Amino acid sequence: MKAAAFDYLRPAGLGEALALLATHKDDCKILAGGQSLVPAMNFRLARPAILIDINDLDELDYLRADADQLKIGALTRHAAFHRPVVEGPLGTLLAKVVRHIAHYPIRQRGTFAGSLSHADPASEWCLVATTLRAEMVAKSARGERVIAASDFFHGTFTTALEPDEILAEIRLPLMTPDWRVGFYEFSRRAGDFALGMAVAATRVEDGTIREARLAVGGVADRAIRLGLLEDQLVGKPASLAIIDAIAREARGMIEPNGDIHASPEYRRDLIAASVKRALTEALA
Amino acid sequence: MPDKRDVTLAVNGKTYAVSIEPRRSLANVLRDDCGLTGTHLGCEHGVCGACTVLVNDKPVRSCLMFGVQAEGKTVRTVEGLADGETLHPLQQAFWENHGLQCGFCTPGFLMLAAGALQENPDMSDDDIKDVLSSNLCRCTGYQNIVKAVRLAAREMRARARA
Numbered sequence: 001m002k003a004a005a006f007d008y009l010r011p012a013g014l015g016e017a018l019a020l021l022a023t024h025k026d027d028c029k030i031l032a033g034g035q036s037l038v039p040a041m042n043f044r045l046a047r048p049a050i051l052i053d054i055n056d057l058d059e060l061d062y063l064r065a066d067a068d069q070l071k072i073g074a075l076t077r078h079a080a081f082h083r084p085v086v087e088g089p090l091g092t093l094l095a096k097v098v099r100h101i102a103h104y105p106i107r108q109r110g111t112f113a114g115s116l117s118h119a120d121p122a123s124e125w126c127l128v129a130t131t132l133r134a135e136m137v138a139k140s141a142r143g144e145r146v147i148a149a150s151d152f153f154h155g156t157f158t159t160a161l162e163p164d165e166i167l168a169e170i171r172l173p174l175m176t177p178d179w180r181v182g183f184y185e186f187s188r189r190a191g192d193f194a195l196g197m198a199v200a201a202t203r204v205e206d207g208t209i210r211e212a213r214l215a216v217g218g219v220a221d222r223a224i225r226l227g228l229l230e231d232q233l234v235g236k237p238a239s240l241a242i243i244d245a246i247a248r249e250a251r252g253m254i255e256p257n258g259d260i261h262a263s264p265e266y267r268r269d270l271i272a273a274s275v276k277r278a279l280t281e282a283l284a
Numbered sequence: 285m286p287d288k289r290d291v292t293l294a295v296n297g298k299t300y301a302v303s304i305e306p307r308r309s310l311a312n313v314l315r316d317d318c319g320l321t322g323t324h325l326g327c328e329h330g331v332c333g334a335c336t337v338l339v340n341d342k343p344v345r346s347c348l349m350f351g352v353q354a355e356g357k358t359v360r361t362v363e364g365l366a367d368g369e370t371l372h373p374l375q376q377a378f379w380e381n382h383g384l385q386c387g388f389c390t391p392g393f394l395m396l397a398a399g400a401l402q403e404n405p406d407m408s409d410d411d412i413k414d415v416l417s418s419n420l421c422r423c424t425g426y427q428n429i430v431k432a433v434r435l436a437a438r439e440m441r442a443r444a445r446a
Contacts (some may be wrong), residue, residue, distance in 0.1 A: 001328035103418030232343035
């Protein structure tokens with residue numbers, strides 16, 4: 001249970017890190033929090049020849065809110081979200097979700113951007129990014145590009161990032177105070193991987209749903225935005241009937257995989273329950 | 285020969301100059317190179333929490349950090365908890381409340397609780413349980429660990445007020 005030998009590089013600035021990435025590409029891995037990468041290295045499931053440790057890049061450790069976006073720098077740790085980082089529904093949602101990410105000591109090291117780059121199907125932050133249509137800012141020595149969440153996640157542990165790119169910043173849209181948010185996750189024990197989870201956000205005016213966001217995670221190779229159901233919610237009265245109807249629909253929309261943890265049938269039930277609970281919270 | 289790095293670590297207020305391979309975990313470096321064997325290694329992939337130490341006052345898994353990464357940071361291990369012969373309130377409370385049996389997980393639990401109480405001295409019972417859910421103990425059934433942390437927190441608050 002020891003990592004295989006690797007060459008350890010510790011750049012002092014982003015420019016230096018990008019130059020190293022451009023040189024070493026597939027031979028190297030970026031080390032940020034290391035809470036997924038290092039276990040994989042200890043198991044020797046991952047054997048990168050070179051690690052580029054970006055923990056000295058203070059320029060990537062930031063949270064900034066402008067008029068309509070929260071900008072999350074690549075070195076922002078999960079623990080930064082224990083308390084709301086912005087006023088309003090977005091800060092509330094992030095503080096709610098972060099409690100479900102692994103455990104307290106893991107959250108002190110692991111990073112938001114690291115979770116997205118790792119793209120575990122059961123990642124809470126990947127689900128949030130998908131639900132809220134985040135924008136990912138990828139940087140390389142070649143320049144910078146912005147990738148929509150819908151284009152970013154390609155599948156289990158696979159993203160749109162090129163070998164010489166770093167996910168430098170994530171932009172989440174701020175939500176006005178009239179949005180309500182809901183999150184529900186089911187796992188066997190505190191801190192375990194999600195067997196099923198859902199994020200819902202709604203904006204209701206005079207009892208009628210005007211805008212909706214809904215996605216589920218932990219049940220496929222990536223988080224899945226339920227766009228069809230978002231459309232069905234809009235224009236409907238906020239009621240128990242609509243919550244039940246949407247949860248039923250969601251159950252039939254996904255073909256989850258079965259594994260040692262849960263059968264496809266059980267996961268479909270979890271999708272319905274998660275959607276129902278997240279939506280109930282968002283429409284309360 | 286593997287490429288070794290000369291690294292200076294600050295652990296429990298002392299300086300350790302070590303020559304280590306980058307692949308060695310902080311836990312291994314603490315145990316084998318610094319001789320601080322109070323930090324225990326259980327699962328070596330971040331699940332059990334036995335190796336929890338404080339790095340810059342935050343509880344972290346020392347099996348999921350490489351020793352070279354700790355350069356320039358302050359590390360605190362279970363050896364740095366007691367004040368000479370006087371046990372830390374957490375150690376005292378674990379002893380008095382049967383918060384340990386075999387003792388293998390104890391250093392991790394102590395450092396976890398020490399770090400969490402440093403961030404929030406007023407943790408509710410739910411907070412305490414949530415934090416402690418990160419570490420595994422196969423002897424005590426956890427209830428006495430929760431109780432020990434709760435009573436130690438009370439004692440630490442009382443001393444802070446005094």
